Amino acid sequence: xxxxxxxxxxxxxxxxxxxxxxxxxxxxxxxxxxxxxxxxxxxxxxxxxxxxxxxxxxxxxxxxxxxxxxxxxxxxxxxxxxxxxxxxxxxxxxxxxxxxxxxxxxxxxxxxxxxxxxxxxxxxxxxxxxxxxxxxxxxxxxxxxxxxxxxxxxxxxxxxxxxxxxxxxxxxxxxxxxxxxxxxxxxxxxxxxxxxxxxxxxxxxxxxxxxxxxxxxxxxxxxxx
Amino acid sequence: xxxxxxxxxxxxxxxxxxxxxxxxxxxxxxxxxxxxxxxxxxxxxxxxxxxxxxxxxxxxxxxxxxxxxxxxxxxxxxxxxxxxxxxxxxxxxxxxxxxxxxxxxxxxxxxxxxxxxxxxxxxxxxxxxxxxxxxxxxxxxxxxxxxxxxxxxxxxxxxxxxxxxxxxxxxxxxxxxxxxxxxxxxxxxxxxxxxxxxxxxxxxxxxxxxxxxxxxxxxxxxxxxxxxxxxxxxxxxxxxxxxxxxxxxxxxxxxxxxxxxxxxxxxxxxxxxxxxxxxxxxxxxxxxxxxxxxxxxxxxxxxxxxxxxxxxxxxxxxxxxxxxxxxxxxxxxxxxxxxxxxxxxxxxxxxxxxxxxxxxxxxxxxxxxxxxxxxxxxxxxxxxxxxxxxxxxxxxxxxxxxxxxxxxxxxxxxxxxxxxxxxxxxxxxxxxxxxxxxxxxxxxxxx
Numbered sequence: 140x141x142x143x144x145x146x147x148x149x150x151x152x153x154x155x156x157x158x159x160x161x162x163x164x165x166x167x168x169x170x171x172x173x174x175x176x177x178x179x180x181x182x183x184x185x186x187x188x189x190x191x192x193x194x195x196x197x198x199x200x201x202x203x204x205x206x207x208x209x210x211x212x213x214x215x216x217x218x219x220x221x222x223x224x225x226x227x228x229x230x231x232x233x234x235x236x237x238x239x240x241x242x243x244x245x246x247x248x249x250x251x252x253x254x255x256x257x258x259x260x261x262x263x264x265x266x267x268x269x270x271x272x273x274x275x276x277x278x279x280x281x282x283x284x285x286x287x288x289x290x291x292x293x294x295x296x297x298x299x300x301x302x303x304x305x306x307x308x309x310x311x312x313x314x315x316x317x318x319x320x321x322x323x324x325x326x327x328x329x330x331x332x333x334x335x336x337x338x339x340x341x342x343x344x345x346x347x348x349x350x351x352x353x354x355x356x357x358x359x360x361x362x363x364x
Numbered sequence: 365x366x367x368x369x370x371x372x373x374x375x376x377x378x379x380x381x382x383x384x385x386x387x388x389x390x391x392x393x394x395x396x397x398x399x400x401x402x403x404x405x406x407x408x409x410x411x412x413x414x415x416x417x418x419x420x421x422x423x424x425x426x427x428x429x430x431x432x433x434x435x436x437x438x439x440x441x442x443x444x445x446x447x448x449x450x451x452x453x454x455x456x457x458x459x460x461x462x463x464x465x466x467x468x469x470x471x472x473x474x475x476x477x478x479x480x481x482x483x484x485x486x487x488x489x490x491x492x493x494x495x496x497x498x499x500x501x502x503x504x505x506x507x508x509x510x511x512x513x514x515x516x517x518x519x520x521x522x523x524x525x526x527x528x529x530x531x532x533x534x535x536x537x538x539x540x541x542x543x544x545x546x547x548x549x550x551x552x553x554x555x556x557x558x559x560x561x562x563x564x565x566x567x568x569x570x571x572x573x574x575x576x577x578x579x580x581x582x583x584x585x586x587x588x589x590x591x592x593x594x595x596x597x598x599x600x601x602x603x604x605x606x607x608x609x610x611x612x613x614x615x616x617x618x619x620x621x622x623x624x625x626x627x628x629x630x631x632x633x634x635x636x637x638x639x640x641x642x643x644x645x646x647x648x649x650x651x652x653x654x655x656x657x658x659x660x661x662x663x664x665x666x667x668x669x670x671x672x673x674x675x676x677x678x679x680x681x682x683x684x685x686x687x688x689x690x691x692x693x694x695x696x697x698x699x700x701x702x703x704x705x706x707x708x709x710x711x712x713x714x715x716x717x718x719x720x721x722x723x724x725x726x727x728x729x730x731x732x733x734x735x736x737x738x739x740x741x742x743x744x745x746x747x748x749x750x751x752x753x754x755x756x757x758x759x760x761x762x763x764x765x766x767x768x769x770x771x772x773x774x775x776x777x778x779x780x781x782x783x784x785x786x787x788x789x790x791x792x793x794x795x796x797x798x799x800x801x802x803x804x805x806x807x808x809x810x811x
Contacts, residue, residue, distance in 0.1 A: 159426055163800040164591040166582035202783035203749055217747055267742060270579035272591065275804050279429045281422065299422035 150287065151328040155320075157283040157294050159302035160309065162195060162274035169271035174219060175261040177211070178250045180271055186239040187273040193233050193242060194312070195274055198304040201348030208344055209233075210269075211246060218265040224253045232344065233308070237315045278305075288329060292359040295321075300348045307351065308343060321355065334362045409460045410599045418598050419792050427792065430799040431465035438468045439802060440519065440543075442534065443527035444484070446473050450594070451527050451550055454794075457597055461795050467802070472517055474531045480509040484530040487564070490557035491529065498559040510534055519543055523802050532567045544805040547571040548592070552718060552739075553581045572805060577719055578740045590801060593743065594719045596728060597791040601697035603728055606705055614702035618658070619688055625655040625768050628707040630700055630725075632663035633673040633691065636716045638736070640673075641757045643680040643687060645713065648761035653768045656686040660703050662694055704729050709767050709774070713760050714738055724789050727751065727781035732774035734763045744789065750781040 169184045171177035181189075192210035200207045207213060208229045216225035227249045236242040254261045283298050285291035295303075306320035314323060318339055326335035337358045341351055416424055439462065443451050455471055462469045476484075483502045490496035510533035517534070519541040526534055527548045538545050547568055553561070553576065561583070568574060574589045576582050582589045596603050615622050627646060631637035639659055646657040659677060663670035674691055681687040692699060704710060710726035710733045717739030724744060726733045733751035735741045745751035752763040767774040787793070 161426065161430060161796060161800050163797060163804060166576065166579050166589045166591055168584060199787060200746070200749075200784070201787070202780055203746075206749060207746070213746075266737075268580065270582070272579060275590075275800070277430070277800055277803050279426055281429070282425055297422060299420065299426060301426065302422070 151285075151324070153324075153328045155285040155291055155294070155324045155328070157281045157285070157298045157302050158305060159279050159281055159299060160305045161277050161279055161301070162191075162198075163277075164191065165273045165275060167271045167273050171269040171271075172264055173262050174215070174221070174224070174250065174254060174265075177214075177269060178247065178254065178261075180269075181211075181243065181247050181250065184271045185273055186243065188271045189239050189243045189246070190312070191272050191274050193231070194309055197233065197308060197343065198301065198348070201300055201304065204345060204347050204350070214265070214267075214269045218267040218269070219260070219263070220266075221253075221257075221260060224250070224257075224260070227253065234311065234317070234343070237311050237317065239312065288331070288359065288363055291324075291329075292356060292363065295352060295356050295359060300352065303348055303352050303355075307338075307355070331362055334358060407601060409457060410597075412461060412464050414599055415792050419786065419790065423792060427465060427796055427799065430796065430803065431462075431467055434467050434799065434802055434806075437523070437802065437806060438470065438521040439798075440470045440472060440521040440524045441527065442472045442474060442517070442525065442531050444474050444476075444481075444530040446471075454595075455527075457600075457791055458795065458798065461791070462798065465795070465799070467799070470521060474509070474513040474534075475516075476509040476513070476530075479505050481530075487529050487560050488551060490560040491551050491553060491564075493555040493557065496557050496560060498557075498563060503563060507533055510536070523805055526571070529564055532564055535567055535570045538570065542809075544573075544809055545571045546573050546575060546801070546805065548575040549581065550577060551581070552578070553583055554578075556583075572808075573801070575801070578743065590797075592794065592797050593740070593789055594721055594724075595789050595791050595794040596721060596724050596785070598728060602701050603725055604701070606698070606702055610698075611702045611706050614699050615706050618690060618699075618703070620658055620703070620706060621656060622706055625653070625708040626658060626706055627655050627709045627711060627764055627768075628658040628660065628703055629711045629713065630660045630704060630722045631712065631714070632661050633670045633677060634663060635669075635673055636714060637661075638713045638715050639677045640680045641715075641760070642711055642713050643677060644757045645711070645760035645764060646687065647684075648758065649764035649768075650686070652765050655708070655764070655768060656688065658688045658690065658703055658707070660690040660692060660700060662692050701725075704731065707731055709734065709764060711760065711764070712736065712741070713754065713757075714741065717741055720744065723751075724785055727778075728785040728789075730775075730778040730782045732767045732778050733781060734760055734767070744784065745781075746784070749777065750784045751777060 167184060167188055169180040171180050196210045209231065212225045212229035215221045215228055228246065231245055233242065281298055281302055283294035285294050310320040311317065322335035322339045325331040338355055341354050343351055412424060441455055443455065445452050459469045459471050483505045486496055510531060513531065514534050514537045521543055523546065524543045525546045525548050526532055528550055532547060535545050569586055571587055573587050574585060575592045576589055577592060577594055579591060612622065620626060629639065629642045633639060642659065677689060681689060704726055710731040712720055712723045712735040714720060714736040715738065719740035723733060723735050723741055727744060727750060733745060734754055735745045735751055737753040737755055742753060745753055747753040754760045754763055
């Protein structure tokens with residue numbers, strides 16, 4: 140029996156249930172017209188605001204392949220005309236964080252350092268106000284579930300991009316691991332550790348979410364053949 | 365499907381004469397555009413499945429799953445008019461879609477005399493920042509009419525949504541009903557008249573939540589304020605895909621040459637849309653790149669100021685044969701759609717704007733779009749990613765030149781713009797928001 144056939148016949152310990160999360164945006168009381176105000180609000184705003192302007196914005200702009208990683212970076216460039224700060228803020232990779240508190244701290248550090256080195260930038264009024272928003276989230280099931288790698292691949296093709304985001308990007312906040320729901324299932328329940336690792340290496344910042352889906356499908360197809 | 369149209373006849377109706385008059389002297393030699401003399405019969409609302417080819421079956425499944433948890437729950441919408449205006453238009457689409465998802469939705473309209481609607485019209489303008497003297501008499505008219513409607517209406521639903529300020533005081537009766545109450549504000553509250561807002565605010569604070577159309581419209585309130593962007597219906601006359609033969613026919617009738625680049629702005633002849641600025645930008649751009657300008661709008665026949673602005677636009681255009689000015693009645697949605705689809709670049713060079721649904725329409729059609737960085741436009745146009753934001757005539761001219769000479773970049777931006785609309789500004793997204801809000805409100809309801 141070939142290795143490929145072994146893979147095909149393996150029955151995962153547990154099925155994978157594809158869910159999705161639906162978010163409703165709220166406007167909070169926090170806003171900023173200068174970088175100093177942004178820093179103050181970053182310290183005080185609720186955690187779901189940090190989530191909204193990082194994880195969620197990636198989902199909302201899933202079709203953009205470059206130049207839009209989080210709202211703070213975008214505002215620093217578009218409204219404050221601070222390209223080096225924007226670059227530093229844009230370099231924050233949400234996949235390196237398993238808690239929003241750590242992510243918030245990272246943005247605060249970057250901004251504090253920038254304002255120490257460029258104090259004149261702190262009080263300059265931006266072209267547009269930054270409004271801190273937040274999301275209320277409802278997790279919704281989908282009609283897809285997988286009892287095999289084949290069904291898992293089919294589910295991957297059929298679910299919405301919101302579902303891909305829910306399992307592949309948001310998941311690390313839920314499972315508190317530098318991983319995602321797909322890789323966890325492939326590793327723990329389907330015994331496909333190499334495939335799980337390959338998925339976790341997909342670069343979400345240089346691809347649209349549809350590109351990410353296609354890359355996942357290609358990796359899974361490779362495992363099936 | 366091609367619409368049934370009136371046969372081309374001599375311009376005998378006032379609207380036809382207005383169209384002929386609106387054409388520049390050069391374009392008068394072309395065939396006068398044939399347009400509807402009266403509004404066409406309304407098109408039946410599409411079904412949810414009709415959206416599958418646009419948003420995908422997974423998206424529709426998500427709506428059905430969200431709705432499943434609301435089975436047996438009821439929703440009431442209350443506004444002040446059944447026809448005319450953006451709110452009624454939106455509700456006419458939304459209510460049947462919610463019904464199809466088995467979320468029973470009742471739509472009630474408040475009634476009132478002329479004095480009530482004069483007061484609420486003044487409130488509306490004042491909330492947009494206009495000068496106004498709020499008298500005790502106006503307050504009494506507002507409160508009396510709301511009280512009369514409150515006594516007439518039933519509020520047996522699980523969630524009650526009050527649209528805009530007119531029926532806001534209905535909330536005074538909420539203690540008699542266990543429903544969750546939501547205020548849906550469609551108005552720009554970024555700079556409200558302090559007296560009018562001060563009068564309305566105590567009512568608003570009695571709701572469980574508010575909905576605003578832009579981050580900048582939110583006020584400091586003790587209730588959560590949700591963000592519902594305005595949206596377009598991709599299956600409406602204004603936005604549905606059209607046969608190329610129909611697009612060609614409309615262009616032929618309006619004298620638009622599809623073999624050359626077409627730059628279009630669709631908007632009322634209103635100074636806040638800066639149509640004269642668009643003419644100036646076009647003239648600057650055309651020094652370097654061949655193109656035509658189409659300014660398609662309305663408002664000149666029923667608005668004295670619109671007629672003045674139209675005259676200013678004509679004067680700025682002069683006898684330029686490449687500037688085509690069209691004053692169209694509001695029911696020419698298919699023609700507007702065709703002109704947008706025929707365009708190479710769409711401009712919306714507004715100086716002040718609400719949300720800017722004409723921008724949404726252009727983005728949805730995948731058109732490279734240049735727009736003023738005002739109002740809700742930056743929510744739609746992410747500079748250099750989904751469109752180009754501009755702040756001046758010169759900036760607009762430069763971006764016209766750039767997009768016409770960099771078609772690959774323009775096409776990518778157009779694709780991004782369409783995806784942005786698909787994700788955030790379509791009718792189906794709005795249905796999702798309403799379902800979510802109902803779930804959130806009912807989850808947080810006291811036992």
